[in-house]
Amino acid sequence: xxxxxNKELSSMFVIFGGTGDLTKRKLIPAIFSLMYENKLPExxxxxxxxxxxKTNEQYREEMYEFAIKFCRFPLNDxxxxxxxxxxxxxxxxxxxxxxxxxxxxxxLINVETEYLTGGxxxxxxxxxxxxxxxxxxxxxxxxxxxxxxxxxxxxxEKPFGSSLKTARILNHNISKLIPEEDIFRIxxxxxKEMIQxxxxxxxxxSLFEPLWNANYIDNIQITSNELLGVENRGAYYxxxxxxxxxxxxxxxxxxxxxxMEPPVDFDPESIRDEKVKVLRSLRPFxxxxxxxxxxxxxxxxxxxxGIKAVGYRQEDRVSRESNTDTFIALKTYIDNFRWGGVPIxxxxxxxxxxxxxxxxxxxxxxxGINYYKxxxxxxxxxxxxxxxxxxxxxxxxxxxxxxxxxxxxxxxxDYCQSCKYVNDSPEAYxxxxxxxIRNNSSLFTRWDELEHSWKFIExxxxxxxxxxxxxxxYAAGTPGPEEAINLIKKDGRQWWNTAPYKxx
Ligand code: BG6
Numbered sequence: 001x002x003x004x005x006n007k008e009l010s011s012m013f014v015i016f017g018g019t020g021d022l023t024k025r026k027l028i029p030a031i032f033s034l035m036y037e038n039k040l041p042e043x044x045x046x047x048x049x050x051x052x053x054k055t056n057e058q059y060r061e062e063m064y065e066f067a068i069k070f071c072r073f074p075l076n077d078x079x080x081x082x083x084x085x086x087x088x089x090x091x092x093x094x095x096x097x098x099x100x101x102x103x104x105x106x107x108l109i110n111v112e113t114e115y116l117t118g119g120x121x122x123x124x125x126x127x128x129x130x131x132x133x134x135x136x137x138x139x140x141x142x143x144x145x146x147x148x149x150x151x152x153x154x155x156x157e158k159p160f161g162s163s164l165k166t167a168r169i170l171n172h173n174i175s176k177l178i179p180e181e182d183i184f185r186i187x188x189x190x191x192k193e194m195i196q197x198x199x200x201x202x203x204x205x206s207l208f209e210p211l212w213n214a215n216y217i218d219n220i221q222i223t224s225n226e227l228l229g230v231e232n233r234g235a236y237y238x239x240x241x242x243x244x245x246x247x248x249x250x251x252x253x254x255x256x257x258x259x260m261e262p263p264v265d266f267d268p269e270s271i272r273d274e275k276v277k278v279l280r281s282l283r284p285f286x287x288x289x290x291x292x293x294x295x296x297x298x299x300x301x302x303x304x305x306g307i308k309a310v311g312y313r314q315e316d317r318v319s320r321e322s323n324t325d326t327f328i329a330l331k332t333y334i335d336n337f338r339w340g341g342v343p344i345x346x347x348x349x350x351x352x353x354x355x356x357x358x359x360x361x362x363x364x365x366x367x368g369i370n371y372y373k374x375x376x377x378x379x380x381x382x383x384x385x386x387x388x389x390x391x392x393x394x395x396x397x398x399x400x401x402x403x404x405x406x407x408x409x410x411x412x413x414d415y416c417q418s419c420k421y422v423n424d425s426p427e428a429y430x431x432x433x434x435x436x437i438r439n440n441s442s443l444f445t446r447w448d449e450l451e452h453s454w455k456f457i458e459x460x461x462x463x464x465x466x467x468x469x470x471x472x473x474y475a476a477g478t479p480g481p482e483e484a485i486n487l488i489k490k491d492g493r494q495w496w497n498t499a500p501y502k503x504x
Contacts, residue, residue: 009437010043011150012117014108016094016135017126018048018059021232022157024066027126028087030429035083036073037426039434045115046087047108049094059089072423086115094138095131101142108144119150122436125157128236132156133173140177155184155436158249159240160445163461164454171447184436185445189250191428191435194387194417198257198359199266201385201393208383209262211363213338218380219493221345221360222254225352227304229476230326234317241324246348248457252279253445254387255344258359259334268442272449279452281336290463297327297481299351300472309351309476323468326350329484330460331491345488345495351476357387360496379410384498391425392417394498 013031015023034040048059064084068075090107092100112119123139125132136154139145145152161167174183189195202208211217224246230237237245256275263270285294300311313320327349334344363381370376375398382396394414401409418425435443474481479497488495 009041009120010115010117011041011120011122011437012044012108012112012115013046013122013124013433015046015048015124015126016131017050017124018089019050019052019054019062020126022126023048024063025070026427026429027124027433028063029067029070029072030427030433032067032071032075032080032083033073033427033430034434036071036076036079039430043116044086045111045117047090047111048087049090049092049104051091051093051095053091054089056087056089060084060087063087072427094127094135098138098141101138101144105142105144117150119147119152120437121150121152122155122433123152124155127157129157129159129161129170132160133170136174136177145178145182151182151439153182153184153436153439154178155186155432155444157186159244160185160450161454162239162244164451164458167450167454171450175447180447181441183444183447184432184441185447185450186432187249187253187445188428188432189253190443190445191426191431192387193425193431194385194391194393195254195257196431197391197393197417198254198385202258203262214340214342216363217342218362218364219343219345220255220258221362221496222251222258222347222358223360223495223497224251224348224357225354225479226348226350227352227355227477229299229304229309229351230312230315230318232316234315237326238318238322238324242326242328242348242350243457243460247328247346247460248453249445251346251348252282252453252456254359255346256449258361259339259344261338266442268440268444271442272446276446276448276452277336278334279449279456281334281339282452282456283333283335284456284459285332285463286459287463290460293331293487294460294463295327295329295481295483295487296325296464296468297329297349297474297484298322298324298468298471299326299349299474299476302351302476302478304351304353304477311472311476312351313472323466323471327352327474327480327484329480329487331487343491343493345493347480347484347495349474349480353477353479354497355389358498359385359387360498361385362493362496374406375408378408382496382498384496386416386498390416390418392419 015027017023088111092104125135161170256278259278260274263274298312302309312318312326313322329347332344361383378398379396384394386392392415394412396410396412398408399411401407432443
């Protein structure tokens with residue numbers, strides 16, 4: 001396997017929340033996969049911090065069980081042994097033990113002296129957001145960031161704040177402690193292969209870019225359907241709902257990638273400058289447009305993939321009278337020259353009938369098309385970017401059906417990238433961790449992106465009525481509330497459901 005190792009990347013991952021779900025399911029498997037692919041420098045270490053007592057050995061064994069399950073490569077025992085020797089567990093209550101940070105620093109210094117990682121530390125805050133500021137403050141007070149040697153970066157998980165106001169306060173407080181360029185705010189969708197591919201497809205094809213505007217595009221649809229419910233995250237989800245769990249971040253990030261202007265170059269700042277312009281041009285909702293253009297939903301019990309699923313209100317740590325949304329469908333606009341008047345339909349839901357994330361670009365029909373009666377039943381040109389579970393894209397065009405009569409038919413040009421490159425697409429977290437040690441912040445959210453997305457969310461929340469009398473309004477395992485279909489139907493359009501793939 002080709003070596004792709006830059007010695008300067010030798011570094012230490014310091015994970016706060018080392019015994020949490022994210023670390024077990026995503027971070028450790030991702031770091032292992034990077035090593036499997038020779039993407040990691042020879043000198044790297046992982047220090048996982050958790051509040052529970054454990055020895056290094058116990059922790060490594062635990063991680064092994066998860067790596068087997070969640071790694072995209074078969075676990076090679078020899079490689080795992082080499083890998084796991086680099087994992088250290090530090091038991092410490094980072095939420096309340098301020099004094100313990102000194103001890104943590106000595107621990108890190110010992111490990112980095114032995115493994116020559118030279119003060120290059122990537123602190124990963126895989127913890128609840130209320131702990132972000134405290135941890136960063138303690139790191140700062142103990143000179144564990146902005147050090148004289150190496151670099152120290154901080155990766156924070158979403159959600160960043162819970163409203164425009166709290167996000168601003170958090171950002172203000174954090175920015176007094178560390179510079180913006182050392183903060184890597186995660187939106188794991190930016191690490192997905194097909195989200196990266198949006199740039200390639202849009203700007204690498206003379207076929208698309210000239211048509212990528214209101215003159216040729218009728219509407220854009222972004223769908224993110226999940227089969228999963230809220231799992232064991234009821235307490236968090238009660239506060240977030242789909243609005244803050246998906247729309248504020250992943251869905252808006254996909255929209256910015258689809259709608260932005262070509263950046264001057266592929267530098268992080270150029271890309272993020274363009275994305276911010278899209279967010280600034282998003283039309284804010286008003287009380288009237290919330291009523292008119294948004295459909296909210298919550299799942300009741302039902303059957304998902306043949307298995308009985310409880311309703312949201314019956315989930316663990318969820319109120320039996322909860323009015324939290326698990327589904328949203330909306331219509332919005334980007335008020336700028338490129339997109340003036342093009343409706344953008346977005347929908348997302350938990351416990352739906354399929355697992356699929358995709359973006360559909362529906363092109364306008366040619367103006368002269370009605371002159372030919374043979375073309376009456378012609379289909380729409382669609383470009384569908386299949387984000388997951390299948391990766392790829394397809395293009396629907398019209399062609400003549402073979403035969404003596406002149407009849408038209410729709411033809412699908414389907415490219416399945418994940419079939420061609422089986423197991424080759426890195427998991428989002430692999431890419432994000434790697435890009436963070438490479439100091440490529442384009443895959444992370446800049447503060448102004450977040451600020452504008454929170455503004456948009458706030459405009460929606462202002463228009464929401466608090467009493468919802470019809471919840472639950474869709475059964476688990478179905479395509480969501482009926483009203484979501486009407487939302488687009490009343491405009492004379494339809495949702496394109498092009499990927500009825502089941503979760504494997
Ligand atoms: C997370 C949300 O950010 O994204 C989850 O908190 C959601 O609720 C998940 O399930 C979806 O991610 P993916 O990669 O499975 O589409």
